[in-house]
Amino acid sequence: MTREEDLSRIAQQEQELGFERFDPATAWELGTLLREMAMERGAEVVIDVHLHAMPVFYCAMPGTTADNASWVRRKRAVVLRFFQASYGMGLKLAQQNTSIEEKYGLPGADYATHGGSFPIFVKSAGCIGAVTVSGLPQREDHNLVVEALCRMLDRDHEKLKLA
Numbered sequence: 001m002t003r004e005e006d007l008s009r010i011a012q013q014e015q016e017l018g019f020e021r022f023d024p025a026t027a028w029e030l031g032t033l034l035r036e037m038a039m040e041r042g043a044e045v046v047i048d049v050h051l052h053a054m055p056v057f058y059c060a061m062p063g064t065t066a067d068n069a070s071w072v073r074r075k076r077a078v079v080l081r082f083f084q085a086s087y088g089m090g091l092k093l094a095q096q097n098t099s100i101e102e103k104y105g106l107p108g109a110d111y112a113t114h115g116g117s118f119p120i121f122v123k124s125a126g127c128i129g130a131v132t133v134s135g136l137p138q139r140e141d142h143n144l145v146v147e148a149l150c151r152m153l154d155r156d157h158e159k160l161k162l163a
Contacts, residue, residue, distance in 0.1 A: 001162060020122070031047055034148045115142035
């Protein structure tokens with residue numbers, strides 16, 4: 001897929017992967033699903049579900065490090081600032097031949113426009129938080145989150161995933 005195709009697909013994901021309601025129990029269900037998926041695949045990832053400033057699920061799989069926790073925090077910061085997937089933001093900035101530091105004055109130590117964090121949308125409220133994975137290549141981090149959201153929302157992952 002080209003960058004433009006990825007951006008179009010990510011916009012479609014953001015449009016379609018919204019919840020009717022989302023509470024701490026739903027966050028736990030999403031985090032647990034991601035953990036089970038990671039275990040099945042032997043993926044060494046950190047999984048984080050945040051409702052804005054409130055952490056509601058966190059799991060560091062064996063093989064992860066403090067660096068993964070830092071990546072989660074930085075990718076999540078992008079989603080909570082722009083209400084968009086961190087991977088999509090990175091692709092948009094690359095398309096504009098700029099960085100988050102240059103365009104918005106935001107330090108790379110606090111913001112990472114790499115794949116793996118996705119906004120939690122509630123249809124009646126907008127973005128209420130973020131679900132984030134770190135440990136795989138960024139495109140795979142993004143796809144893992146999207147696959148879990150598709151499962152929870154009964155959407156066709158084959159139609160929504162990045163190729």
